Amino acid sequence: MKYAYEDMSDEQFERLVVIICQHIMGISTQGFAKGPDGGRDAKFIGTAELFPSRSSPWVGTTIIQAKHTNGYNRNCSESDFYNKEKKTNPNTVIGAELLRIKKLKDKGELDNYVLFTNRRLTGNAESEICKTISDYIEVDIASVKIIDINQIELYLKRYPEIMRIADLDPIDSPLIVSPDDLAEVIQAFANQARTLDRSLTNINIERTTYARKNQLNNMTEAYANELKRRYLKDVNEIESFLSLAENTALRERYELAAEEFCLNIIAKRKDYQTFDHIMNYLSKLLVDREPILRQAKHKRLVNVMLFFMYWSCDIGENEDAKTQ
Incomplete structure (x- = not known):
């Protein structure tokens, strides 16, 4: 079943991401909370159960980010998400994240980083963005992942109970109008x-x-x-x-x-x-x-x-x- 992620509120999307992470990393995944840097992160500490895979799970502190858009058919190659010429442009999603998570890494509060988004991600964009993040914050590229709408759909098919647990009531959706x-x-x-x-x-x-x-x-x-x-x-x-x-x-x-x-x-x-x-x-x-x-x-x-x-x-x- 396809869900209208663009009609969700940011909070609803964050709740969905946390429940997905509780299934693939562990039930101890902590929900989104505002940090001293102003960012809202979720977190998992320990050895992940299934992420990125059962055979090679992430270990340590995993910072989880959710970036939601109300736009239709948006993708990760658009300039408001990632600017390859100005990688740290704070007006882009990735640029703002780089500046913020580098501080977490420098303080020893980040070993792995995953960003969930309801945009679509092409193979070329995925490798380029992940390399940009890994180079900038100085972690192995295997410790950086971007989870797009297609991968989210796969998780929901594999774990159909996630949407039931998330209990995304339409009444909690944001103000939505047709353009x-x-x-x-x-x-x-x-x-x-x-x-x-x-x-x-x-x-x-x-x-x-x-x-x-x-x-x-x-x-x-x-x-x-x-x-x-x-x-x-x-x-x-x-x-x-x-x-x-x-x-x-x-x-x-x-x-x-x-x-x-x-x-x-x-x-x-x-x-x-x-x-x-x-x-x-x-x-x-x-x-x-x-x-x-x-x-x-x-x-x-x-x-x-x-x-x-x-x-x-x-x-x-x-x-x-x-x-x-």
Whole structure:
């Protein structure tokens, strides 16, 4: 059975990894905990039962890392995971890990290192990444492993009880939205933007005042001001675009996206302290899940469109018209 790993939360994926490790290393595998370096590691100390194999098990302190993405069909060769030109780039998954686990090795707190990810890993990428890690932290390459989504699937087939033990309740899943409708709108808007009227000012939108909306949604003043400074100038252009008769179908796609976002935000609102976090999370999720939105010319428009939804009161809590 294939599981939608991209719809899991980071915590759910970590729980799954720990249970897998309890099966292949030993029941004494310690769960993920935040260390003094800020990283979240799981750990196994001793001789592994079956990992990497029964005949040649790892011995000593094994640091276990889980790197989860909500993106579709992501792989370990992508530049946000590993940059072969700038191996220690802290903005990549592997680069950030190298800097952190080298300190653990230098303090004698790491003998072996395994990273689980729900990305896909090719043979060439596996050997290159493992060699980079082993060279940098100065351990034998046999003491470094990357476990990708395909290997995770094999473990779940071999140990079907793992998913039952993990008890991954969908209600604990993160805020998930589909990027499809919004991606089509953004792509079309990017193509038409230069021909649109930026001076349209007489748009009659029934909306809660921006200041009041920010209070209702717990958006911080600094974040709200920065959104307004960067993206308010684009609002009229988007409204002009969506109002064109020839864009009726795109307007419908926008409304479908806004409705989905709104309802899912309401359902998961308690999981996010401020609306700042929701906006940032949605922006990253949409870019991660849709290749069109990862294009440089579209990335900014993701934030523009999310601001437009918020400004137009299509997402986020609004003042009840009857109480005004």
